[in-house]
Amino acid sequence: MTTTGTRAQSLPSTYVGARVGRKEDRRLLRGEGRFGHDVQRPRMLHARVVRSGIAHGRLVSIDATEAKQLPGVVDVVTGADLPRPLRIPVRLKVQDVDLTEYLQPILPTEEVRYVGEPIAVVLAEDAYVAEDAAELVVVDIDELPVVLDTTGPADDVTIAADFTMSYGRVADAFDAADHITSLTFDIGRHSAVPMEPRTLVADPVGPGELEIFGSTKVPVFNRRVLAEMLGLDDERIRMHAVDAGGGFGVRGEFYPEDFLIPWLALRNRRPVSWAEDRQEHLVSVNHSRQQRHRLSVALKKNGEILGLRADVIQDNGAYARTHGIIVPELTIAMLPGPYRVPAYHARARVALSHKTPCGTYRGPGRFEGTAAREQLLDKAAAELGIDRVELRRTNLLVPTELPHARELGTLGTDMVIDEGDFPGLFQAALDRATRLGWPDAVTAGRRDGRVMGLGVAMFMEKSGLGPYESADAEMTRTGRVRVYSGGTSLGQGIETALAQIAADVIPVGIDRIDVVNGDTAEQPFGTGSWASRSTVVAGNAVRAACQEVADRLIELAGRLLEAPPDELLLDDTGVRHKTDAGKRCSYSELSAAAGPASPHLRPDEQPGLRRRARFTVDHMTYPYGAHIALVEIDPGTGNVQVHGYLVVYEVGVAVNPTLIEGQLYGGMAQGIGGALLEEFRYDDAGQPQSATFMDYLLPTACEVPRLDVLVLADHPARTNPLGVRGAGEGGLTAAGGCLASAVRDALGSLPGVRPDITRLPITPAEILARIGSGTPATDRPG
């Protein structure tokens, strides 16, 4: 199936596959969304975190005397006040790497390791007073030397993890090669930067009982961590996932504040609200991406890849956070991508520095690895004198080679690349770009003296990580279906996608389906929304739970109507006989029939029409795609203008093509940001230089061109009954590689310019330096 920009006009025969409007939209458009900071409670206190202004130093003293005297201040706490030294555990353990000694403390007592590290918290009756008081906390720190370059001499740098992955005979491949191409490729430090900063409200609703609003992403996991730290049963904490203003990996992980705010609420027996400001967000939320990749590829004369070597150093910042070493792990596991790589050896090292610690950001490891690999292939093609498209075609795995078990593991699962047609999709992308007129535009532009180029990149994604997800479904008294899912709503439209899946099983119509996500009391086993897994694992769990409810409805109706189940079916208002129109019972009658006092219920039967199901999966599924971009370089300013951007992406089954396109559009914009604009920079003392939106540059509508997408659903995934693959990250995955390729192509059209791209983001200064060296006559501003 191929989608275009048109929307379905009539009611769909199945909801899965239809462009139904989002259930989320109405409340969000009316300003009726409920975000964490919208929650207010009587007698609510406001927290403000005091953060280190020094990148590395010994904590000498913290004096809160003056802060405590300010009228309205209720409490000031430091590391010394915590019940015991607490560190935040790793959520995703891989490679059996023990990171215990590098974990982040809730509050440090001896040493600070990055600017932005929480040192103390002030509680006040009013948020303005809390900020005033935080300014009055006097922190004395003895400065220590800082490490900012993790690619320097190893004795300066702490290596928290060092691991390898390999298969095949790599040394032999390099010995047998006709040609070897090598490239060192750096990616700058980026973060997701969702528009809503982090927020939390913790309400102590009873002694040792908490309700928490705002922990949207992995609420069940975070509840477990918090409960263990507080010494409480998980069940005494109820986390409500609320609307979240974007996630992209960083929001909703367990940060120091996720302990501090609930703990302060219990300690003061009052609700506590906390919302970070943007400056805090940019120095304290998970950073990501910063890696150096040293790659070599062994090739035959005809461009055939014989082997690949990779050496990756990740600058992980000051501490190991909840994702541990998952980013470099995914980088090297996914680096061969959709290509036939007979032999592979990769080493990854996780280095610590005095910067904000890192986690994942949309497309973790794949954005980085794809950028480095695709630029390596462009360089190899140029060195061999082969067209870069042909080089890729030569090496893409073909359908008859799939499923392809690659002798690698990641995220604790073996890698089995399932169904697909990589060359077919690549051709579809090239054809689309040709129809859009992009190759002609480059030819014509260059004839007119313009510096233009086309970028091409292929990628393989991963999605649908197990091991399980659970869901409940319930038929209500009024004939509505309630679905309780462990997914969480981060703007991706999961509420609508899950309702579509449910509506195909219980045909009451999507408007009569209510989806409740991420409430730990309703779905205590939910594993949250991350890693492009929700539609795959939560979707299949919802389908299974709805099927159980449907079966139960048929069974009960069979008793009421005295008919065998195989003669009955569900319709929009109840269960009816397939041929005898007079035999039917409504959902409200069935709800009553399932009640505890019902004569239709057998003594050993559970009352109610709510059922819980679990979906488990051993292997991930691997969506894939291609990016193509049309760019123009302004030789006067060094600015790279993206004139056109295309993503073609295979998703197996498109539950809602509009939502998938939306995910791709957003990813493409973030990719343009990551490739050309965004970077956290530090000065020599480790002071962040990108702590406002004046310095950390997000793309605006003027940097993002008209976007073009082609969603393919030709190869349903074999790993799940719905056949779906995740779509959250593919818009971003190859953007670094594609824009590096486009800029390389444009620079290569200039005589004497060194075109290889070795670093993202590609800044105007870098472009000007290249052009300056190539064409001395260029008139450019200083």
Add this chain to the structure above:
Amino acid sequence: MRDLHLITTEVNGTQHELVVESRRTLADMLREDLGLTGTHLGCEHGICGACTVLLDGEPVRACLVFGVQADGKQVRTVEDLADGEQLSPLQQAFSKHHALQCGFCTPGFLMLAESYLASRPAADKTEIREVVASNLCRCTGYQGIVDAIHEVATAQQAGPVQP
């Protein structure tokens, strides 16, 4: 010492008398004192535009305006766009064109577009893109936002729609 002021302001057609501290932002006044939480704070330094509201019809960053500056003036927020249950043309177009995902920046874009289309009813896509560039969205790639605003502009040019 708190520096308090008694102000009178009309918000979404309703008159309010409020006592506000001089440093209290219009955004905090709307969200916390009046419970109008549709106005969102994304950066508090005037870049992201999530908090855009209309002050006497002009779009302003509610994080950079003090509550006292609304004294004697009219404020419109996202809560005022729909007519009862009926979404405004812009709200409908945003939904139709998938111009929102997380919805956090959406009220700011809606209010920006509301005032822009009032002054430039026949805006073309290039102009719309330039105006939209004054606010930040991290989800949509701006595609749907530009399309939605353009559709409303086109409908306005075509004249009032007959019911």
